[in-house]
Amino acid sequence: MKKDKKFYWTLFSSTLTLSAFTFGGGYVIVPLMQKRFVKDLKWIEEEEMLDLVAIGQSAPGPLAVNASIIIGYRMAGIPGALLTTLGTILPPLFIITLVSYFYIAFRENAVINALLFGMQAGVAAVIVDVVINMGMTIVKDKRLLPIIVMILAFIATAIFNVNIVLILFISGAIGAYTTYRVNLLNTKEES
Incomplete structure (x- = not known):
């Protein structure tokens, strides 16, 4: 471009x-x-x-x-x-x-x-739309772990009032670990 x-x-x-x-x-x-x-x-x-x-x-x-x-x-x-x-x-x-x-x-x-x-x-309607669209994108991938993380993050926030920083940190750590693991498996398969 x-x-x-x-x-x-x-x-x-x-x-x-x-x-x-x-x-x-x-x-x-x-x-x-x-x-x-x-x-x-x-x-x-x-x-x-x-x-x-x-x-x-x-x-x-x-x-x-x-x-x-x-x-x-x-x-x-x-x-x-x-x-x-x-x-x-x-x-x-x-x-x-x-x-x-x-x-x-x-x-x-x-x-x-x-x-x-x-x-x-x-504004509330637009925010609900964002949540639905982002959630549907995760569900469309049909990968179980991100769906479980999304549901657990929602429950932790909505029901148990867990601090958002902790939720972001844990979700990020899970994402980093799974990405690392997938990349490691792909590297082993190529070898």
Whole structure:
């Protein structure tokens, strides 16, 4: 893929547009990033996108920014990471700055409160959609261990309130071990 001005503009404008018109944080912007970079532009494969999101989720900081950094770096190295990060942070920075000037008026306004309350329902629906799509991708692979890890992670979080950091660490360790084991078996078969 040719990395010219048009490529960099598309990279920047994609994250800028997604960030400007997405409410609800990282879990809402991620499926839109997936649609843009996997389905529309065909720059990233679906499975790789899930891996990039998993890395972004496990890193400290906002998921939307982390995912943008990783996608930008994957597409164009450090310049790509800088462009996608800038595209992701500019709209919220501008909007929050604007809202902060009018905070008191917004806080007391019944219409604004109703609008924000209604947006919460939409955000919840998008998050459920993300969970279903990511879960279905895991189930489609028909590999038993990831399905079991997904179910146990959900139970640990939803029922037993286990710290998410511990769940991510254990899930990551299981994934690393199984990947290492598969690679070791493949190496032995090739020998």
